[in-house]
Amino acid sequence: MEPEWISFDEAKAQTEAKRRHLLLGNGFSISKHRSFAYDRLYDEAVRGDAALEPLFAGHGTNFEAALEAAESAEDRIRIRKGLVAAIGRVHPRRGFLSPADCESCGQFLEAFAGRVREPRRGRVFTTNYDLFLYWVLMQRQTRLKLYDGFDNDGIWHEGLLDTTFVFYLHGALHHFEENIGRLKPIMRQYKLLWQEGLDLPRQVRLHIARGNFPVFVSEGTSAEKRHSIRANPYLRKVNKRFAKHLDDPEAALFTVGHSLSKVDEHITDAIGAGTAAVYIGVYKPLDGGARANELAAAWAEKRKCAGQPPLYLRLFNTAECPIWAPDGVLQPRRGGRDV
Incomplete structure (x- = not known):
């Protein structure tokens, strides 16, 4: 049986009492920057x-x-x-995202993991490499309180995972690692920070020019991606947290801009085995959500074999998600706290 289509507002209404997690894919950024x-x-x-x-x-x-x-x-x-x-x-410079864009995206995130969702605040997971989400969080951190597990010096600490609300499942342009061991290798993960007169895209380009490439999962198959994830402590831990946060009967997962393709089976497997409520955002509804229908059948079979309850799966049109301000003009808040 194919999953039912509902509106984005209906999806939010159905999950008002749940903890909403959000999985972002490349469509989140492409909708703002086609390059x-x-x-x-x-x-x-x-x-x-x-x-x-x-x-x-x-x-x-x-x-x-x-x-x-x-x-x-x-x-x-x-x-x-x-x-x-x-x-x-x-990658554009920081000023590419207007204050209206940052405010609009901040309002969108508030429906999931912003502090206004307490005590039902979810987490934001992303497979994007670009800096857009990072920029929005820097501009709206006071209101959103969505920490990424890195301290004020840009160093990642595993001990901060319980208070982390943003997870980069495949790394990002601003994530790097360095060897700080003298007698034996000790790899430390760090992120780039804002510097006066040296914006983040330029810092990234300078690192790459020196042969220092970001922590970045882009392998061709899901098996190769799993191997790359296991080899990096940060990636290994945040992907485990993804599965852990999904293993929550009081939670629902929304996906926006993510194709959930076969090369990302390490992600779709975690979704199918996790929360019993999933809302998949579809970019091109005219194709009937073919990939979502395929996943629905596979998830249903696996959950039945594992003795898990059926998956409540619904589809919505991502065009209904007001992420970025159209033409740089901020739209009025709708429905109080939620977008």
Whole structure:
């Protein structure tokens, strides 16, 4: 049985008494900045390294497909570096997000993990690499109180996981690691901080120019992504927290801008085994939510075999989510606290 379509407002009404978690995908950023789409990133990557072009033969501009088909570790490294460098080059400066954009996005996040949701405050999980969410949080941190587990010096601490509300499941442009061990390697995760006269996109580009690439999961298959996640303490811990927070009968998960594709089975497996209420945002409703229907059938079968209760799954049109201010004009708040 195919899942039912409801409006975004109906989804919020159904979950008013629940803890709402939010999973963001690349559509969250593409809806504001088209250059994060694969076709634009491919053009930029090939412009920076023409030797990448033959590695995409037969795969269009799909980086994950090219990574999966790459015949050598050197080719995979080249593709990954090309993707990271391309994102770094096309990324706009901080002023690209207007105050109205930050306010509008802040209102959107408040429906899930903002402090106005106490004591039902959920968590925000993202697989995006860009800086948009980070910028919004820096501008609206006082109101949202969505901490990312890094201290005031930008150092990540595992001990802060219980009070962490934002998790970068695949790393991000502003996340790096460094070896601080003398006798044996001790890797420390840190994030870039705002500096006077040196904005974050420029800091990222400087790091990359020195050969220091961000913590960044972009492998071609879900199995390879799992391996990369296990190899990094931060990624390993935050992905475990993703599964833990979903294992909550009082919670519901909303997805926005995420394709939930087969190369992200490490994420879809956690969703299917976790919370019993999932609301999937679909970008192109005209396709009938084909991937969501496929997942619904797979999740139903797995939950039945595991003796779990049926999954309550609903679909909504992401066009109804007022994330960014249209034309830089902030829309009035709707319905009090929620967006």
